[in-house]
Amino acid sequence: MHVLVVDDDEAILQLVSIHLEQAGYQVTKASNAEAALAFLQQQSFDLMIIDVMMPGMDGFQLANIVTKQYELPVIMLTAKGQIEDKQQGFEQRIDDYIVKPFETKELLFRVNAILRRYRKSIEAITTAGNVQIDTNRWELTIANQQYIWPMRELEILYYLLQRANRNVSRWDLIDDIWGDTLDQPEFTLNTHINRIRERLKRAEATIEIVTIRGFGYQLEVKE
Amino acid sequence: MKLQQRFMLYTCLIVLISIFIGFICSNLIYNHVVKEQMNDRYLAIAEQLSKQIKEHEITLRASSDFLQTMSDLGYQIALVKEDGEMKMFGEPFKTKKWNGQMHALFEGGKAYNGIKSFKNSYLIMSHFANDIQNTVGTKIEIDGEEWGLFLRPNNISFFTEFHLIIFGFIFAVFVSSIIGILFMSRKVTQSLSELTSATQEMANHNFQYPLMINRKDEIGQLADRFRMMQQKLENTDQARKKFVNNVSHDFQSPLLNIRGYSELLNEEISSSEGKKYNHIIQTEAKRLSNLTKQLLILTSIDQGTYPTNKQIVRVDEQLHQVVHSMLWRIEEKGLEIKLDLQPVSVYADRTLLINVWENLIGNAIKYNKEFGEISIHCNENESKAVVTIRDTGIGIEQHTLEKIFERFYRVDQARNKEGMGLGLSIVQEVLSYHNASIEVESNEKEGTTFTTVFPKK
Numbered sequence: 144m145h146v147l148v149v150d151d152d153e154a155i156l157q158l159v160s161i162h163l164e165q166a167g168y169q170v171t172k173a174s175n176a177e178a179a180l181a182f183l184q185q186q187s188f189d190l191m192i193i194d195v196m197m198p199g200m201d202g203f204q205l206a207n208i209v210t211k212q213y214e215l216p217v218i219m220l221t222a223k224g225q226i227e228d229k230q231q232g233f234e235q236r237i238d239d240y241i242v243k244p245f246e247t248k249e250l251l252f253r254v255n256a257i258l259r260r261y262r263k264s265i266e267a268i269t270t271a272g273n274v275q276i277d278t279n280r281w282e283l284t285i286a287n288q289q290y291i292w293p294m295r296e297l298e299i300l301y302y303l304l305q306r307a308n309r310n311v312s313r314w315d316l317i318d319d320i321w322g323d324t325l326d327q328p329e330f331t332l333n334t335h336i337n338r339i340r341e342r343l344k345r346a347e348a349t350i351e352i353v354t355i356r357g358f359g360y361q362l363e364v365k366e
Numbered sequence: 367m368k369l370q371q372r373f374m375l376y377t378c379l380i381v382l383i384s385i386f387i388g389f390i391c392s393n394l395i396y397n398h399v400v401k402e403q404m405n406d407r408y409l410a411i412a413e414q415l416s417k418q419i420k421e422h423e424i425t426l427r428a429s430s431d432f433l434q435t436m437s438d439l440g441y442q443i444a445l446v447k448e449d450g451e452m453k454m455f456g457e458p459f460k461t462k463k464w465n466g467q468m469h470a471l472f473e474g475g476k477a478y479n480g481i482k483s484f485k486n487s488y489l490i491m492s493h494f495a496n497d498i499q500n501t502v503g504t505k506i507e508i509d510g511e512e513w514g515l516f517l518r519p520n521n522i523s524f525f526t527e528f529h530l531i532i533f534g535f536i537f538a539v540f541v542s543s544i545i546g547i548l549f550m551s552r553k554v555t556q557s558l559s560e561l562t563s564a565t566q567e568m569a570n571h572n573f574q575y576p577l578m579i580n581r582k583d584e585i586g587q588l589a590d591r592f593r594m595m596q597q598k599l600e601n602t603d604q605a606r607k608k609f610v611n612n613v614s615h616d617f618q619s620p621l622l623n624i625r626g627y628s629e630l631l632n633e634e635i636s637s638s639e640g641k642k643y644n645h646i647i648q649t650e651a652k653r654l655s656n657l658t659k660q661l662l663i664l665t666s667i668d669q670g671t672y673p674t675n676k677q678i679v680r681v682d683e684q685l686h687q688v689v690h691s692m693l694w695r696i697e698e699k700g701l702e703i704k705l706d707l708q709p710v711s712v713y714a715d716r717t718l719l720i721n722v723w724e725n726l727i728g729n730a731i732k733y734n735k736e737f738g739e740i741s742i743h744c745n746e747n748e749s750k751a752v753v754t755i756r757d758t759g760i761g762i763e764q765h766t767l768e769k770i771f772e773r774f775y776r777v778d779q780a781r782n783k784e785g786m787g788l789g790l791s792i793v794q795e796v797l798s799y800h801n802a803s804i805e806v807e808s809n810e811k812e813g814t815t816f817t818t819v820f821p822k823k
Contacts, residue, residue, distance in 0.1 A: 242691050252697060256693075288706060291689060291693070338737060342702055345739075
């Protein structure tokens with residue numbers, strides 16, 4: 144995964160790069176919009192992180208060009224209180240934003256979430272019964288009520304939702320969500336499924352996750 | 367000039383002015399009412415005299431005795447012939463000069479109204495003028511001869527014993543009011559000098575000075591307010607001292623940790639130990655940074671120096687934004703967030719307000735159980751906007767519930783190293799700054815609900 148970071152503040156540029164590199168990303172640094180555009184012409188990237196406040200071409204203008212010409216996901220870095228910036232940012236189809244000062248964990252969480260979403264190139268909105276998932280914002284709607292769930296659980300629900308009324312093998316599910324990184328895959332999956340069932344019940348969802356003994360699960364829409 | 371002297375001076379001035387005004391008024395009354403009445407009354411007496419002497423054909427000698435007796439009753443009487451011969455009874459007139467009107471009596475005039483027309487000045491003093499012109503007169507026939515009878519009450523009759531009593535009364539009233547004013551002004555100035563010393567003491571940070579003023583007037587009210595102010599200032603002073611104590615403690619302990627652990631880093635240690643120390647240093651630095659940030663907000667609201675920038679703020683969007691910025695923490699704990707956000711606008715400072723949501727939602731995350739829930743709800747009607755944040759966390763014991771908004775109050779000092787105990791007091795300060803209120807409801811081990819209400823104008 145190759146990330147292009149654009150910020151005129153050398154210290155932040157350095158900090159962001161170090162953390163991303165430690166997390167296993169390849170990082171290219173640019174100190175202004177013009178340099179960033181030059182890099183974009185030479186290499187291909189998976190994600191861009193752009194600071195809003197920059198001398199010369201500002202972050203929004205750069206993000207505008209990037210999203211239109213390169214179809215790259217973009218995370219904006221904004222200072223606190225620049226809410227107007229954020230709304231402006233959303234209008235220009237920026238994928239996410241982070242308010243400075245931010246924690247390392249927050250940065251990694253967002254980068255990870257966006258890359259996962261893009262990698263799977265999933266549809267924006269998926270519906271079954273009274274349940275709806277908007278993957279652009281990772282928001283879940285059940286019975287016209289909005290929810291935010293932990294990413295992993297939402298991913299599982301989304302996986303099942305896409306395959307509604309079909310049998311899903313538990314090993315396919317584990318492979319797709321976790322890869323082969325789990326110590327006790329079956330146990331972990333069980334706890335997640337149980338939690339999802341609990342949450343669905345509490346939210347009065349009209350869908351149900353049915354266990355297919357010895358095989359996996361099936362998501363059914365209740366009458 | 368001292369207040370008391372000023373009081374005395376003003377009192378005397380007022381008395382003098384009153385005397386002057388009273389004098390003018392009495393002159394006016396005398397000149398326009400009393401003089402005429404007196405003139406007519408004495409003229410009636412004179413005419414009665416003349417009539418009786420004529421009817422009873424009293425001789426000149428007998429008349430003289432009779433008039434002498436009359437004069438003893440309090441009159442000055444003169445019998446005057448046309449050729450100037452004059453007999454006086456009682457106290458003799460000092461001025462005996464005739465005038466034309468008097469002479470007119472002998473040329474067919476009916477009566478002489480001297481008291482009414484006498485004018486040596488416009489003042490009431492003319493009433494006492496010992497002048498033959500200041501009389502009433504009529505014709506009288508004694509022994510076939512024509513005399514003019516002129517008469518006025520003598521001045522002694524004006525100053526009877528009763529008048530003396532009245533004068534004494536007025537004098538006593540005057541003297542006792544002067545003394546009363548002296549006394550009263552002393553009391554007032556005493557209260558004021560008492561207040562002055564209390565103020566002086568207060569300037570020296572002594573809020574205990576006992577104010578011995580028990581009055582029900584404005585000065586009493588001032589003293590009451592002053593006592594209230596003393597009390598309030600004392601409370602604030604104590605709060606401030608406590609605050610400074612707390613702050614210095616909260617600054618000292620992370621600094622101490624940072625220094626201690628960074629010293630340890632200099633020594634020969636294993637890399638895992640090094641990482642541990644480094645982590646502690648980071649956490650403490652973060653704590654300091656949070657503390658200064660929060661203190662800045664608090665003190666700037668306190669001092670009213672916060673650059674207010676109130677505008678219409680969409681609360682639902684702010685809540686959304688705060689939740690968004692905390693997604694990774696929500697993820698870490700596996701929490702479920704239920705959002706029921708109707709469009710809500712309030713007139714507020716957006717930076718301050720976002721602090722409120724950050725603190726409340728941050729707490730809801732921090733004190734939640736793993737895989738717990740948070741439900742955030744906002745709506746509005748014409749009269750108010752309501753935001754409710756409910757968590758399924760550890761809850762707060764009932765008896766500590768009222769303390770949680772106090773500065774530096776921590777429910778559990780040991781459990782929560784991160785917190786400073788400032789978050790909720792910031793929430794409350796910011797909300798009260800916006801005339802909004804906050805209520806908390808909590809059940810131990812079940813969770814806590816914070817409800818904030820913004821009144822709509």
